[in-house]
Amino acid sequence: MPNPRLPKLNRMTLREQVLESLREAVLSGTFRPGDHLAETELAESYGVSRGTVREALRTLQQAGLVTGDSRGKVRVRTLSPGEIGEIFRVRAALETLAVEEIIARGDAAAVAAELHTLLPPAQEDDVDYLRRLELDLAFHQRLCELSGNATLMETWAGLEDRMRVVMFSPGQGDPVDIMNADHHAPLVEAIAAEDPVGARAAFFAHMDEAARRWSA
Incomplete structure (x- = not known):
């Protein structure tokens, strides 16, 4: 089911737009520490492929904002x-x-x-x-x-x-x-x-x- 909190994107530079939108959602508290960021739901919300979302999530993980578990689930990072x-x-x-x-x-x-x-x-x-x-x-x-x-x-x-x-x-x-x-x-x-x-x-x-x- 699409997430109503996330905006639809235009078709230019989709990966960058998804990345910036997700980053802003994490840093503004729209997504809180521990929240699950499901590829399928995000892709449907943005109207993009799961691969585009996956690339954006990978960049956020490299930046230390999200983490992935052994089952591949990505969550907003919870710091100890x-x-x-x-x-x-x-x-x-x-x-x-x-x-x-x-x-x-x-x-x-x-x-x-x-x-x-x-x-x-x-x-x-x-x-x-x-x-x-x-x-x-x-x-x-x-x-x-x-x-x-x-x-x-x-x-x-x-x-x-x-x-x-x-x-x-x-x-x-x-x-x-x-x-x-x-x-x-x-x-x-x-x-x-x-x-x-x-x-x-x-x-x-x-x-x-x-x-x-x-x-x-």
Whole structure:
């Protein structure tokens, strides 16, 4: 049976369109970790051959977004608590390095002022989960961009797809509050204070808590 959540495609560059549509469906939470991506259903939904879908799924598997079991069933990847912890620890290290480079360059005040304008919504604001996620990631991405370190930014961007999969995973407790302004303001304050030691403590504490919230 066709999946009504997926759009029909035009006939140009079908493989690329299927790949991009499936990737977006995974990264936006349309398909959640553990969901089965059945070739036959997807092919019928898109109006393409199973081979076209299979190629797209193979590319997603190579990117680490889906996994295949011994019976050939493909599912959206479910990361283990250990893998989730690794991702957030790497993020903490990268973002701490970004802060250190910003402070060393003498740009802490300007960066803190800009990041203050990018603080995610407050807990009580009427903002849906996907929008909160986008604003949260935009805050952290901008911090890395403002470091001026292209390699750091490329490394952070290389984790983004897996971050999104994690953030649509079931976790312990409510993950929404970790994405609100109150949890990000101390990060901005540590940058404004030009305190690399305090910033390191703040970023690692923030990421440790995030990893705990999203660990199954």
